[in-house]
Amino acid sequence: xxxxxxxxxxxxxxxxxxxxxxxxxxxxxxxxxxxxxxxxxxxxxxxxxxxxxxxxxxxxxxxxxxxxxxxxxxxxxxxxxxxxxxxxxxxxxxxxxxxxxxxxxxxxxxxxxxxxxxxxxxxxxxxxxxxxxxxxxxxxxxxxxxxxxxxxxxxxxxxxxxxxxxxxxxxxxxxxxxxxxxxxxxxxxxxxxxxxxxxxxxxxxxxxxxxxxxxxxxxxxxxxxxxxxxxxxxxxxxxxxxxxxxxxxxxxxxxxxxxxxxxxxxxxxxxxxxxxxxxxxxxxxxxxxxxxxxxxxxxxxxxxxxxxxxxxx
Amino acid sequence: xxxxxxxxxxxxxxxxxxxxxxxxxxxxxxxxxxxxxxxxxxxxxxxxxxxxxxxxxxxxxxxxxxxxxxxxxxxxxxxxxxxxxxxxxxxxxxxxxxxxxxxxxxxxxxxxxxxxxxxxxxxxxxxxxxxxxxxxxxxxxxxxxxxxxxxxxxxxxxxxxxxxxxxxxxxxxxxxxxxxxxxxxxxxxxxxxxxxxxxxxxxxxxxxxxxxxxxxxxxxxxxxxxxxxxxxxxxxxxxxxxxxxxxxxxxxxxxxxxxxxxxxxxxxxxxxxxxxxxxxxxxxxxxxxxxxxxxxxxxxxxxxxxxxxxxxxx
Numbered sequence: 001x002x003x004x005x006x007x008x009x010x011x012x013x014x015x016x017x018x019x020x021x022x023x024x025x026x027x028x029x030x031x032x033x034x035x036x037x038x039x040x041x042x043x044x045x046x047x048x049x050x051x052x053x054x055x056x057x058x059x060x061x062x063x064x065x066x067x068x069x070x071x072x073x074x075x076x077x078x079x080x081x082x083x084x085x086x087x088x089x090x091x092x093x094x095x096x097x098x099x100x101x102x103x104x105x106x107x108x109x110x111x112x113x114x115x116x117x118x119x120x121x122x123x124x125x126x127x128x129x130x131x132x133x134x135x136x137x138x139x140x141x142x143x144x145x146x147x148x149x150x151x152x153x154x155x156x157x158x159x160x161x162x163x164x165x166x167x168x169x170x171x172x173x174x175x176x177x178x179x180x181x182x183x184x185x186x187x188x189x190x191x192x193x194x195x196x197x198x199x200x201x202x203x204x205x206x207x208x209x210x211x212x213x214x215x216x217x218x219x220x221x222x223x224x225x226x227x228x229x230x231x232x233x234x235x236x237x238x239x240x241x242x243x244x245x246x247x248x249x250x251x252x253x254x255x256x257x258x259x260x261x262x263x264x265x266x267x268x269x270x271x272x273x274x275x276x277x278x279x280x281x282x283x284x285x286x287x288x289x290x291x292x293x294x295x296x297x298x299x300x301x302x303x304x305x306x307x308x309x310x311x312x313x
Numbered sequence: 314x315x316x317x318x319x320x321x322x323x324x325x326x327x328x329x330x331x332x333x334x335x336x337x338x339x340x341x342x343x344x345x346x347x348x349x350x351x352x353x354x355x356x357x358x359x360x361x362x363x364x365x366x367x368x369x370x371x372x373x374x375x376x377x378x379x380x381x382x383x384x385x386x387x388x389x390x391x392x393x394x395x396x397x398x399x400x401x402x403x404x405x406x407x408x409x410x411x412x413x414x415x416x417x418x419x420x421x422x423x424x425x426x427x428x429x430x431x432x433x434x435x436x437x438x439x440x441x442x443x444x445x446x447x448x449x450x451x452x453x454x455x456x457x458x459x460x461x462x463x464x465x466x467x468x469x470x471x472x473x474x475x476x477x478x479x480x481x482x483x484x485x486x487x488x489x490x491x492x493x494x495x496x497x498x499x500x501x502x503x504x505x506x507x508x509x510x511x512x513x514x515x516x517x518x519x520x521x522x523x524x525x526x527x528x529x530x531x532x533x534x535x536x537x538x539x540x541x542x543x544x545x546x547x548x549x550x551x552x553x554x555x556x557x558x559x560x561x562x563x564x565x566x567x568x569x570x571x572x573x574x575x576x577x578x579x580x581x582x583x584x585x586x587x588x589x590x591x592x593x594x595x596x597x598x599x600x601x602x603x604x605x606x607x608x609x610x611x612x613x614x615x616x617x618x619x620x621x622x623x624x625x626x627x
Contacts, residue, residue: 068514070510070513070514099518099519100518103513103516103517106513106515107515107516108516109514111511111514113507113510113511113514115507117508117511118511119526119530120530120608120609121529121605121607121608121609123608130515131515131516134517135515135516135517135521163608164608165609179515183515189514
């Protein structure tokens with residue numbers, strides 16, 4: 001049984017009249033007969049940061065990929081900014097959109113992947129200007145100026161001519177974020193952006209994401225970084241077994257969970273986080289340059305000021 | 314260093330592992346090479362000076378440029394373009410395109426090039442001296458309906474084209490496309506699926522994703538076997554005589570030898586030219602491999618290893 005986030009919609013199959021940027025209703029999806037999503041409802045409002053968490057295999061990544069149509073859905077509807085994703089509703093009959101129209105729908109939705117997926121044959125700069133040049137037809141000068149600006153923003157102003165393979169994982173993921181931002185997205189999707197990173201590189205990526213959230217970007221983040229969720233998220237949505245189990249502001253959902261499955265998951269995460277912290281200390285102290293490095297992971301985890309943004313929704 | 318290190322071990326100065334077999338092999342090879350050289354020098358029938366002369370004869374040089382090199386370039390351009398197209402068709406979601414690509418590959422891989430060239434050069438001109446392009450069964454339909462026109466829109470005299478280098482290029486190119494299709498397919502499949510997803514997520518349509526993101530990366534895998542195919546094609550241009558096209562390196566230098574009753578120098582002249590052309594191609598291939606390998610050469614960092622592990626886990 002899934003919970004609706006904003007109550008029942010009178011007419012669930014049409015675009016909502018309120019301000020929700022992402023409006024998902026009763027989304028279902030099966031892979032080879034196995035139901036992965038069993039009716040997910042979710043509204044994400046403009047400027048909101050939503051963290052999706054839950055055990056692996058719960059369907060959170062699949063749901064994220066459904067939003068920009070990297071996966072097709074079997075049932076329900078997903079609207080982004082009022083647009084029905086992947087289909088056109090002509091007088092009550094759904095028509096699948098051709099690939100080009102779907103590509104156009106994806107323009108305004110940025111995505112960062114667990115494995116970065118930078119284009120390895122292109123330099124950092126070429127990676128960032130590729131989509132604006134090819135999709136939007138931006139002039140080279142304009143695209144490059146914007147790319148340099150974005151590289152400064154993610155702290156890589158000195159790396160425009162490097163190839164992805166010459167960068168660390170954390171740097172690659174920051175380039176990937178800049179690449180997505182180059183399209184001026186109104187929504188950013190993050191699919192476990194730090195899971196492939198060494199512990200000491202997680203902080204630099206989370207910092208960029210935190211700045212982005214502060215700048216008012218609407219973000220949906222699948223992550224296991226509970227520290228990030230506590231500090232940055234407006235709302236945490238806990239998914240398990242393909243349904244939304246629980247959702248709410250982070251200090252309610254993470255500190256005082258109601259559902260037993262949420263509690264079990266969170267206590268497991270706390271153990272992992274402790275082990276993780278130990279690993280960071282081990283890596284850092286294992287290095288000669290211990291003193292400088294200690295500061296970085298620190299600023300990724302601790303929720304010193306819990307009142308980063310007021311809990312909404 | 315501190316003063317207590319005087320008795321600590323210093324730089325390594327060790328004897329290498331002995332390799333006596335290397336010396337034996339070297340002696341054997343030296344003897345064989347000496348035997349070869351002695352036969353080259355003492356057997357007058359080789360007649361190397363005359364072979365060098367044949368290499369520089371105008372008809373031989375013309376055969377090299379207009380037959381061997383032009384034929385190779387033409388057939389490879391056609392073969393690569395058509396091969397990539399067939400590979401993309403083979404990977405398409407459209408079952409009709411997939412079927413056509415499969416049948417094409419099946420057919421042209423089964424036909425020996427020599428037979429194909431005879432078929433195009435001699436067989437086709439016998440069957441269709443003039444190509445009529447129009448409605449299928451147009452003449453019969455026109456006859457039944459009593460029409461004046463025979464429903465033919467265009468005519469093309471094939472006789473003007475047969476036994477030119479163009480037929481040779483078409484034949485070798487069609488055959489090459491079947492092999493290039495398999496090579497290109499392997500290359501396209503070697504590119505990580507995440508690359509297409511990243512391009513899609515940025516709003517790039519499928520065609521552009523293929524051209525800008527997938528194919529350039531597939532080239533890294535496609536180039537080395539394509540180099541082999543090109544070198545093989547240089548040699549296969551000696552089959553052009555099947556069309557028949559006589560402006561071609563081997564035929565010309567062999568004929569020159571025969572006319573002068575110096576058969577061996579004729580063959581040697583062609584052999585030396587093939588060696589020179591293929592050596593140049595190998596240099597070009599090495600350069601292309603470096604170009605398309607850019608961005609892949611860096612040392613695998615820890616992240617890269619971690620990615621490999623993630624891939625293995627999935």
